[in-house]
Structure formats: structure tokens, C-alpha cells
Amino acid sequence: MEFYEVINKRRSIRQFVDREIPREVLERILDAGLKAPSSNHQRRWELVTLTDKNIIMELAKFIRPYPCRIGEPKTPQQEMFKIAYPRQRTMMEEAACVILPYFKQKYPLSEDKNGYGLMDYGAAWALVENMLLAATAEGLGSVVHIPVKKEPEQIKDFLKVPDGWALPALVVLGYAVKDPLLPTQVKATVENKVHWNKW
Numbered sequence: 001m002e003f004y005e006v007i008n009k010r011r012s013i014r015q016f017v018d019r020e021i022p023r024e025v026l027e028r029i030l031d032a033g034l035k036a037p038s039s040n041h042q043r044r045w046e047l048v049t050l051t052d053k054n055i056i057m058e059l060a061k062f063i064r065p066y067p068c069r070i071g072e073p074k075t076p077q078q079e080m081f082k083i084a085y086p087r088q089r090t091m092m093e094e095a096a097c098v099i100l101p102y103f104k105q106k107y108p109l110s111e112d113k114n115g116y117g118l119m120d121y122g123a124a125w126a127l128v129e130n131m132l133l134a135a136t137a138e139g140l141g142s143v144v145h146i147p148v149k150k151e152p153e154q155i156k157d158f159l160k161v162p163d164g165w166a167l168p169a170l171v172v173l174g175y176a177v178k179d180p181l182l183p184t185q186v187k188a189t190v191e192n193k194v195h196w197n198k199w
Contacts, residue, residue: 013141016174032134036126039119044104079183141176
């Protein structure tokens with residue numbers, strides 16, 4: 001798939017069919033993530049990659065499905081809430097693979113007064129985006145789940161992750177169902193979002 005076609009086709013997919021992803025496909029996606037730029041060129045990442053369905057199902061128990069009380073969405077954001085909130089756990093349960101991209105957290109964001117913590121955090125998100133684009137190029141659906149509340153600690157304990165490692169997101173992969181639920185895209189174009197040389 002041509003690069004800009006991949007950019008335009010990438011969407012957050014939250015409904016998957018029951019189908020394994022070949023190991024070589026996953027390795028290409030993981031390798032793409034690991035090619036991302038990193039803070040001080042250190043690549044302090046460890047990718048916990050789950051393909052065992054039993055482990056994925058156990059992990060999903062820590063993910064809280066949020067109810068959505070929006071009946072008739074009036075905005076793309078409300079449409080996204082209606083689709084995404086109730087599917088936080090089920091998208092994990094249906095996934096063929098869940099990747100947990102841990103990064104070494106030298107500077108905690110809550111105590112960081114100089115912005116240094118954003119370097120490793122930002123690099124982790126570059127890694128995540130590379131994997132999302134690679135998954136799209138491979139014909140897979142993908143979505144991220146941001147761990148909230150007790151989820152980071154529960155997942156850390158479950159996977160026996162050492163101290164000092166932070167989890168910005170869970171990358172959820174699988175083959176999409178036919179016609180998955182997708183909210184209307186918010187229009188973001190060069191014409192309406194880009195300022196040249198000044199605000």
C-alpha cells in the first residue's frame with residue numbers, strides 16, 4: 001500500500017473477527033514501531049506482545065467498559081463516545097494481538113517541571129503511531145486504549161512489569177469485521193488547520 005494511502009485509510013477499528021495474525025506480519029509491525037525516533041536516541045522501549053487468547057482475555061478483565069448515555073449523537077465526538085465507550089473491553093477480547101509498549105520513565109510527568117518527561121513519553125507515541133500505520137499497511141484494523149485509573153497498576157502487576165516502566169497506551173490489533181462502526185471524521189485539512197509563518 002502506498003504511504004499516503006496508508007495515512008488516509010488508518011481509522012480506529014474496535015470490532016474484530018476471530019482470526020489469528022501471522023507471526024511474520026506482527027514482526028513487521030513491531031519492527032516498524034521500533035524504528036521510531038526516540039529521546040536521546042536510546043530507544044528505552046520494551047514491547048510486551050500478547051497473542052495468547054487466554055492471556056488477552058485475562059488482561060481484558062482489567063479494562064472497564066464505560067456506559068454511554070448518548071441516544072442520538074449530535075457531533076462527531078458524541079458519535080465516537082457512543083461507539084468507543086462501551087467497546088473498551090470487548091475490542092480487547094476480540095483482538096488477535098495486544099501490544100503494550102512500555103518505556104523507561106526517567107522523569108515522572110507529575111513531578112517534571114522542565115518538560116524532560118515529555119521526551120520519552122513523546123517517543124513512545126511515535127512508536128505507537130508507526131505500529132498503527134504499519135498495521136493499516138498490512139490490512140489490519142487497529143485502535144489504542146489509554147489505560148486509566150487503576151488499569152496501569154493492575155496490568156503492571158498482572159504482567160510482572162518491573163518498576164520504572166510506563167505504559168502510554170495498549171495497541172489493539174485484529175482483522176476488522178465487515179463494515180465496522182466508525183464515527184464521522186472531524187475535518188482537519190491544510191486549509192483549516194495550518195497557519196503559515198504566524199498564527
